[in-house]
Structure formats: structure tokens, C-alpha cells
Amino acid sequence: MKRPKGTETSAFGTNGRINHDSSKFYNSKLYSELGDKKVLDKNENDFPDDLENKFILGSAENMKELPDNSVHLxxxxxxxxxxxEYDEDLSLKEYLQLLENSFKETFRVFSKIGGRACINV
Known part of the structure; x- marks a missing residue:
């Protein structure tokens, strides 16, 4: 069976990624001023064994169960x-404060060598 020709970075969008060649992107100037990659010191705390594979019911505004710098995702x-019906009726100011508090607490628990956030919007 003949393998389809791979896609490459296009001027404006594409409808698929098959054997995609991203070299045009990675050779661009976007990140050129960041310098060489550095190996970071291990600056994280171990995740508590008793919390592994557990759900914690609570608010992202206060994750007191989790130590600083212990979460990667x-x-x-x-x-x-x-x-x-499950929303609180918050003013815009209250809502933005809720998000700010939650993301500050998330940043606190994030590992300094690779915390990542996936936010469903």
C-alpha cells in the first residue's frame, strides 16, 4: 500500500496532520532568543504516597493536602x-477572584521543572 505524502506547515491552517513535517516552524525565529536549553536542578517535592491514585473532593482554591512543587499535571x-444549577451566582469580580485564587494555588503545587495545565473551556 502506498503511503500518503506527508503534510507540512502551511501558510494558513490544514485539514490534517499525516507524517507532518514541522521543521519550518521549529526553524522559525519564534523561540530563538531563549538561548540553549538548560538542565534544571531537581526542585520539587515527592508526591505523598497516600494520595497517589486518589480523588480529593475540594476546591482548587485550597489544595492544602498537596505539598508545594509536587504536581506535574x-x-x-x-x-x-x-x-x-451547579454554579454559584457570582459577580464578575467574584468570578475573576475565584479563578485567580485557583490558578495561584495550582501554581504553588506545580513542579518547577514541568508543571502543565489543561483547562477545558
């Missing part, structure tokens, strides 16, 4: 504050 679907 956060996946969240924050409240949208759009008058659903």
Missing part, C-alpha cells in the same frame, strides 16, 4: 458562572 474544567 492539572486538568480542570472551571465553573463557567453562566447560571447553571
Amino acid at each position: 492539572m486538568i480542570t474544567s472551571p465553573p463557567y458562572n453562566v447560571s447553571k
Whole structure:
């Protein structure tokens, strides 16, 4: 069976990625001023064994169970504050404060060598 020709970075979007050649992107100037990659010192705390593979019911505003610099991945679907029955009826100021508090706490627990956030919007 003949293998389809691979895609490459296009001027404006594409409908697929098959055997994609991203060299045009990686050779661009976008990140050229960042310098060489550096090996970071291990600056993280071990994750508590008793919390591995557990769900913790609570708010992202206060994750006191988790030590600083111990989490590598956060996946969240924050409240949208759009008058659903499970939403609190927050003012814009209150809603933005909730998000700020949650993301500050997330940043606290993130590993300094690779914390990643996936936010469902």
C-alpha cells in the first residue's frame, strides 16, 4: 500500500496532520532568543504516597493536602458562572477572584521543572 505524502506547515491552517513535517516552524525565529536549553536542578517535592491514585473532593482554591512543587499535571474544567444549577451566582469580580485564587494555588503545587495545565473551556 502506498503511503500518503506527508503534510507540512502551511501558510494558513490544514485539514490534517499525516507524517507532518514541522521543521519550518521549529526553524522559525519564534523561540530563538531563549538561548540553549538548560538542565534544571531537581526542585520539587515527592508526591505523598497516600494520595497517589486518589480523588480529593475540594476546591482548587485550597489544595492544602498537596505539598508545594509536587504536581506535574492539572486538568480542570472551571465553573463557567453562566447560571447553571451547579454554579454559584457570582459577580464578575467574584468570578475573576475565584479563578485567580485557583490558578495561584495550582501554581504553588506545580513542579518547577514541568508543571502543565489543561483547562477545558
